[in-house]
Structures are given as C-alpha cells and as structure tokens.
Amino acid sequence: MTSIEMEIRTRLDVIFSKYKPNSELTEFKEELVADLMEAYQDFAKQDKSHDEALDDTFDQLGDIDTVLRELSQKTSADESSQGDKKKKTPFFDISDDGFHVGNLHINNQGVRLGDDIVIDGKHDKVQFGEWLHVDHDGARVGKKYYQFNDDMTMNHAQFENDKNTTAPHWATAHHNVQIPISDKKFIFNYKDTAINFYTNDKTDLITVDEYFSRDNARYFAAVTEDDDRVLISQGEQPLLFHVRSLINIGLPKNFEKGRIKILNHSGRITAHDLILDTFDIVIHAGSFKGHNLKAKNAIWEINSGSIQVDELSLQGAEIFNKSGSIKLKNATIPHAKISVTSGSIQADNFVGGGQFSVEAGPLRLRVSKLTDDLKLRANASTVRVTAPETQDFNFDLSVRSGVINMERNTNINFEKNVDNYKRGVYGQNPEFTIDAAIDSGTIKIY
Amino acid sequence: MTISKDLIRGHTDTIILNILNQGDSYGYQVSKSIRILSQQQYELNEATLYTAFRRLEKSGDVVSYWGDETQGARRKYYKITATGQQNLAVALQDWEFAKDIINRLITDTIAKGDVS
Structure with a gap:
C-alpha cells in the first residue's frame, strides 16, 4: 500500500466512523479509495505539495454524508421491514x-x-x-x-462579447442618457435592478441605457449635478407591479481618472474591461461579477451575496461581504483589505499582500507573489495558504484551539514551534511575513 | 453563470447512462467526462453521482464490477445493461420531443390570430 493510499484510507475512516459499518459502506469506501487516488494524482500536477493536493482532493469530494447515511440505514431498514425506502428516524x-x-x-x-x-x-x-x-x-x-432581475443575457459569454449590450427581448421601453465625463465623482444610485458596466465607443461620454418591461417615463433615471458630483438616480418603482429593468452603463475609453460609485439595493451588477481611478460598489443583497478590471481604489460593500472577479488589478482595495462568498482569480492587489463575516474567501493566483479576515468560514489563498505582509485573521475557520514557490518569507502562526501545519520541510527555521504557535523563517532572505491568527480551526501553509 | 440544479436534476441519470453507453467507466472518470462534455460549465456533485450509481444499479440500468488493477486500489466500474440502453433511448426520445416544445413555451410570444 502506498503512503497516499494509506492517508486517503485514514481520512475516509474518520468520515465513515460516524456510521454503523455494513458491507455496503465497506464497498463504497473501496470505491472511493480508487477514485480519490486518481483525483489526488490530478491535483498533484497542479499543487506543489502532497498535503495540499490531498486537502484539495477531499474538498472536491464534498459532502458525502447523505450517501453514507442512506447506505448505513439501508441494512437496518432491510432487517426490519423489507423494501421500505422511508428513513426510520426517532421522533x-x-x-x-x-x-x-x-x-x-x-x-x-x-x-x-x-x-x-x-x-x-x-x-x-x-x-x-x-x-x-x-x-x-x-x-x-x-x-x-x-x-428576479437575473437576465439571461448576463451570462459569461457577455464577457467575451461586448456587443451584447443590445435591448433585451422583453423590453418595451428604452431610455438613453449621455453624460459628459469630468473629474467629478459619478454616483449611480439604483434600488433594485440588473446593471452592466462596459466600455463604450465614445471618447468623453458616459452612456446609460435603461430598458424596462413596461413603458412609463416615471421609471427613467434622473441626473442631477452639483459642484463635486454627478448623481444618476433610479426613477420611480411601482410598489404593486414589478417592472423588469436592465441598465447598461458604458464608460468611455481612456477614463483612467474616472471615479465611479454604484449603489444597488438588490440585484446583480456585472462589469468588464474597465480602467478607472475609483470603482466603488455598494450592494445590499445581490451579486457582483467582474472580468478584467483595473482601478487605483475600490471599496466594495455587500451585505449578503457574492463577489466573483477574474483578472483584477487594484492598487488599494477594501472588500467587505457580510454573508456570502468572495472569489478572486488572477488578482493583483498590493494593499488588500478583504473581509467576510460569514462565508468564504478564495483567491487564486494572488499577487500582493494585506489583510484577509473571516469570522466563520474557509479562507483559501493561492499566492503567486507577495509584495507586502499578509495578515490573516479568523474566528472559526480553516485557513489554507499556498505560499509563493520561489519567495522566502517569515511566518507567525497561532491558533487558540486547533492545529497548525507548516507543510514545508526543508529550508525552514523555527524560532518557536509548538502545536498552536509556530514562528520562523522560510528561506534565507525573507522580505515579508505571513501572519495568521485564528481562534479555532486549522491553519495550513503549503 | 452556472446551470441551475433545478434545470438539470431530472437528467442526471440520462447523463450518466449516456456516458456509460460509450464504455464502462468509474466514478472519478464519469465526473471528469461530465466536466469535459459540458465544456467545464457543469460539475456534478460527487454525492449526487454516487447516489445516482446506486439508484441505477437498483433499477437494473447498470451493473458494477471490480477492475483488476495490478497496482493501486481496485476501481469499481459501472456497465450499462440492455435495460439501461433501452431506458436511455426512451429518455432521448422524451427529450427530443420535449425540448422544442419547452423552448417554444418559454420564449415565443402569442401572435394575433393564434388564439381564437
């Protein structure tokens, strides 16, 4: 038996131990061993270390408790009354x-x-x-x-095809506003709609195209301006009968100095191919999905919902999500401040540094390059960090109750090395520190 | 954008049967095939997959056998039965019939004159 097989078996034993053994469960375990070993081989191609690949393998397996429960109850049901599919549970x-x-x-x-x-x-x-x-x-x-305003044109294909900013099939009213750019802050204030940001073909105009499922001029947005800001606010919304709407906001090319803030109470915001100075987002309940975004500053606040961005470059970013997930891919953020109260944070191919915190939920970072210290805080969580391959770093890891695993074996010097506190250096010339402190859970550095 | 679970749920068994109809396979390979066939747009939850295998085995659509791998753990293979192939053919007919009608039902508008 290889050591990988042994470890997979040991982990499965833990998962299976909650259930009363029977032949079906044993057979299922054997099936899983082979499947998981192959999954492990696939992850091992991408992940650097053995444990990292093993953790990812079991992450992918997900929650098999429903299957196990069914299998473990099968025999007990068969014994008592034959063919009874209903689960017997105590009152x-x-x-x-x-x-x-x-x-x-x-x-x-x-x-x-x-x-x-x-x-x-x-x-x-x-x-x-x-x-x-x-x-x-x-x-x-x-x-x-x-x-709900969750229009089918808002799919991923749109990210590859900007021209999909045409009228949706259900629209009966179209309202267009063009606003000349300036160094004022542009604030879009919507309550409940689907909003899509893209780059238009203008040089100095912001274009707002609003589509509604019913025609009434009262629904159209109003534009007001004062000395330092331009405010675009959503028109009336009928209380009784829902009006479906979609807002396409085109920003001109070369708007690197542009400062944009978008508020949407509930609904969905998408954005792609933007270069801006400031891009702030406030969503009460809903989602933000972005692709190829660049800005100097960004403050994103979501009360409940999800954030998902691929190809992101932000000088400074503050991202808060009260409940929900944050998923970043190919992100460069030198000074990040990212927090989730309950939910998950995942960043793949991350370049930068800063602070990540979760109250409850997993935190998974695959760091390609550190350009600053990394400070990770969590209450109850599993914090897993893949440190950069070729970069030296200091580490300072503590857990009040739980375990810490430093998965690197060579080139490592511990100043302190006990179960719930590990501090030291990886390599010879560390520039930055990975500092993780959680209350209960697991910290793993690969 | 991901395909909604509600939309695909009724087709899980057909999807698996279609894959097994092209050759015997085992859990991890089936889940990989699903990813490839959907061009990475759909990932079947492993728990759902193993539950479906058991359901299909019970209904006689598939049978399972252990592989004879010389190294590593032995894989559990699934093979489609004649009943499974028949059910797959029926499911395909059902789908061919339903898909155009559903498509019309959810996208078409009623033109004047259609309704008397």
Whole structure:
C-alpha cells in the first residue's frame, strides 16, 4: 500500500466512523479509495505539495454524508421491514446533523417542517406550502410569479462579447442618457435592478441605457449635478407591479481618472474591461461579477451575496461581504483589505499582500507573489495558504484551539514551534511575513 | 453563470447512462467526462453521482464490477445493461420531443390570430 493510499484510507475512516459499518459502506469506501487516488494524482500536477493536493482532493469530494447515511440505514431498514425506502428516524433527535422533532428538522441546511414550510439556507430558498415560494430566480405568491432581475443575457459569454449590450427581448421601453465625463465623482444610485458596466465607443461620454418591461417615463433615471458630483438616480418603482429593468452603463475609453460609485439595493451588477481611478460598489443583497478590471481604489460593500472577479488589478482595495462568498482569480492587489463575516474567501493566483479576515468560514489563498505582509485573521475557520514557490518569507502562526501545519520541510527555521504557535523563517532572505491568527480551526501553509 | 440544479436534476441519470453507453467507466472518470462534455460549465456533485450509481444499479440500468488493477486500489466500474440502453433511448426520445416544445413555451410570444 502506498503512503497516499494509506492517508486517503485514514481520512475516509474518520468520515465513515460516524456510521454503523455494513458491507455496503465497506464497498463504497473501496470505491472511493480508487477514485480519490486518481483525483489526488490530478491535483498533484497542479499543487506543489502532497498535503495540499490531498486537502484539495477531499474538498472536491464534498459532502458525502447523505450517501453514507442512506447506505448505513439501508441494512437496518432491510432487517426490519423489507423494501421500505422511508428513513426510520426517532421522533426526537439531537446530533451533529441537527435537531429533529417529528417532522420538524433544523440542521445546517435550514429549517423544514414536513414539506410545507421550508427555509433552506444552503440553496437560499424559502417556501410556505403551496402559497409562497422564493428562491434565486424569483418569487411565486399564490398564482403570481415574479422573476428576479437575473437576465439571461448576463451570462459569461457577455464577457467575451461586448456587443451584447443590445435591448433585451422583453423590453418595451428604452431610455438613453449621455453624460459628459469630468473629474467629478459619478454616483449611480439604483434600488433594485440588473446593471452592466462596459466600455463604450465614445471618447468623453458616459452612456446609460435603461430598458424596462413596461413603458412609463416615471421609471427613467434622473441626473442631477452639483459642484463635486454627478448623481444618476433610479426613477420611480411601482410598489404593486414589478417592472423588469436592465441598465447598461458604458464608460468611455481612456477614463483612467474616472471615479465611479454604484449603489444597488438588490440585484446583480456585472462589469468588464474597465480602467478607472475609483470603482466603488455598494450592494445590499445581490451579486457582483467582474472580468478584467483595473482601478487605483475600490471599496466594495455587500451585505449578503457574492463577489466573483477574474483578472483584477487594484492598487488599494477594501472588500467587505457580510454573508456570502468572495472569489478572486488572477488578482493583483498590493494593499488588500478583504473581509467576510460569514462565508468564504478564495483567491487564486494572488499577487500582493494585506489583510484577509473571516469570522466563520474557509479562507483559501493561492499566492503567486507577495509584495507586502499578509495578515490573516479568523474566528472559526480553516485557513489554507499556498505560499509563493520561489519567495522566502517569515511566518507567525497561532491558533487558540486547533492545529497548525507548516507543510514545508526543508529550508525552514523555527524560532518557536509548538502545536498552536509556530514562528520562523522560510528561506534565507525573507522580505515579508505571513501572519495568521485564528481562534479555532486549522491553519495550513503549503 | 452556472446551470441551475433545478434545470438539470431530472437528467442526471440520462447523463450518466449516456456516458456509460460509450464504455464502462468509474466514478472519478464519469465526473471528469461530465466536466469535459459540458465544456467545464457543469460539475456534478460527487454525492449526487454516487447516489445516482446506486439508484441505477437498483433499477437494473447498470451493473458494477471490480477492475483488476495490478497496482493501486481496485476501481469499481459501472456497465450499462440492455435495460439501461433501452431506458436511455426512451429518455432521448422524451427529450427530443420535449425540448422544442419547452423552448417554444418559454420564449415565443402569442401572435394575433393564434388564439381564437
């Protein structure tokens, strides 16, 4: 048996140990060993170290508890009553899986009372009987369906094709505003819509194209200006009947001095191919998705929702997400300040430094190059950092309760090396420090 | 943009049967094939995949056998049965029939004269 196989088996043992063994579970474990070993080989091509690849392998496997539960209950059900597919659960049950009384179930997925009342945190779904259903796509109340502004033209293809800024098929009204650029700050204040930023073909005009599913001039945005700012604010929104809208905002080329701030209470913002001085975003509930963005300053605040950006270059960035995820790919941020209260942060091919913090949730960084100290703070979390391959660094890692793994073996000098505190140097000429301190959980440096 | 789970859920079994119809395969390879066939746009959750294997085995659409790898752990292969192939053909017919109608239902507008 190879050492990899041994380690995969050991980890599976831990996952399986919660369930009463039977032949089906044993067989499933054997199946997983082979599949995971191959997954490991694939990750090993991309990841540098053995443990990193192993962790990624198990991350990818995800949550197999549902399968295990089903398999472990199969025999016990077969023994008692044959062919009964219904899971036998006790009337009252509290365990790591949650809390159950009769048909009231409360677990980390949400709350369910029978099939009638469901609050599903994992899929962001709320349902009360047949009468009310709310999820990402829309809301149904009785027989009326309200689709959320999540337009199909907002897909990834748009990032490759700027010309997709034409009118959506449902639009019956189009409102166009052109605003000459200046060094004033441009503030777009929307409450609830889908907004798309792109680079237009103008030299000194910002173009705003608003599309609505119903025609009424009261819905159109108004532009006001004072000494230091231009404010574009959303028109009226009818309370009773939802009006679908899409806003395409074109920024001129060579707008490197442009200062833009966008507010959207709920809805979706996308942005691609922009070079600006300032690009600030405030979203209450919704998402921001970006591609190829460059700015000197950026402050992004999201109350609940997700941020996902590929190819990002920001001189200074402050990104907050109260609940939700932040996912950055190919990002260069010399001075980052990124925090999530509950949710996850992931940055791949990150160049820069700064502070990352999570209250609860995983933090995964793949750092290609440090240009400043890295300060990582978390309350309850798994912090995993792939340090740059060729760069030396200091490290200072502490966990109040949990474990620290420094996965590098050679070229390393510990000043302090105990279970929950490790400090030292990797290499000969460290310039920057990876400083991680968490309350409970795991820190791993690859 | 990702494909919504609700949209694809009913097709999981057909997707797996289609892959197995092109040759016996095992869990990790099937999940890789799904990624490749969808051009990296869709990733089937592993738990869903293993649950589907068990469901398909129970319904007689697939059978499983252990590989005879000489090194490393032995893989569990799945093979489509004649029943599975029949069900795949039926599912494909259903889909061919449904896809145009669904497409029309969710995109077309009613022209004047269509409704009397």
